[in-house]
Amino acid sequence: MDGDTRDTIRAVALELFSTRGFDQTSLREIAERVGLTKASLYYHYSSKQALLIAVVEPVLTGWRDIADDTATLAHTSANVRQVVARCLDVLLRNRAVAGIFQRDPAGVAVVAGALWEDMLELSRRLYTWLAGPAASPAEQLRAVAAMEVLGAALTSGTYLKEEISEAEARAVLLDAAMDVLRVSAEPEASGMRKSG
Amino acid sequence: MDGDTRDTIRAVALELFSTRGFDQTSLREIAERVGLTKASLYYHYSSKQALLIAVVEPVLTGWRDIADDTATLAHTSANVRQVVARCLDVLLRNRAVAGIFQRDPAGVAVVAGALWEDMLELSRRLYTWLAGPAASPAEQLRAVAAMEVLGAALTSGTYLKEEISEAEARAVLLDAAMDVLRVSAEPEASGMRKSG
DNA sequence: GTCTATAGATTGATAGAC
């Protein structure tokens, strides 16, 4: 049973892509760490692009789920908070993959253009829903800014002097994003109530 | 007088670095656009790294000025707003350079490590001042998040459906960043009053 | 499945004529 090797390769690739950047990571480097030769990598993944996609796609799926759900979700403040929380959780659960996009978006865009366009499209849908129906340009911009806030979950480690628990970071960033969206703080409700 | 050629090269490099990413841009590409050969580029800039630094450094200086000023600036809400506004203006005035850091931070970090470390250090100083004296980890995190908000000035073009004037975008993002910092909205005051 | 060997392309950089 050799999904093992495939998985090891993917894990090593994820680590190197996310720390050094996609472009800065060569297949030679990955092969060395795994303990194989470059040629053997190609037995498991047909190209560097295929390897990148294998590493990134699972997260894209999680992202897509959220975007799809918003299609039928009423734009209430409780729901907005829930959607933002889900986005944040996807980010926190997939720090490494998110780091790939953050560290070398240009490289990813070039080698996986279609995947990149998918991500942009998903983001657009999410931002549009977050901004709310008939949102003004200013409100749309606030929606984009709110999602940027979540990115601090990834970068904060570089800047903070003291440690902060993941739970607290999550709470702080969720509140901050809601502040940007100008949605008043509420407990994370489970029900949903129609509004528009 | 041939600062002309030097400047043209720098301008072309800026455009390509910021749109395609630093690593994705080859000297051959730059040379072609300028109308020179690669070899001639090397007469004006001793390396690709030197070219990158020439492109980026002016902005780093503007950034450093802000960080330096905070050293002797009282942490009042009016001053916080003013500092954030200055950061935002540097960003808006140098969208292209900022785009280099945003599109390929990994590539920049590798080829211009010292410059990159300088940027990190400046950012740390700014974040620290923004968070305020004796800030809790949560407040520090909010300071990082507030600066992330400003980054929306660069990315928004990709996502917004309708146009938004630069002036309005500036106003919206400044307010949003202040919301993240939890500093109440005030007019941009010129005086400063001691608070802590 | 893993290996050796190598093709084929591109890159940053240099030498030296003009």
Added chain:
DNA sequence: GTCTATCAATCTATAGAC
């Protein structure tokens, strides 16, 4: 200051033996 020509390194990817 600009050119032609070229080097040396590195990379992705493939062919074919074992």
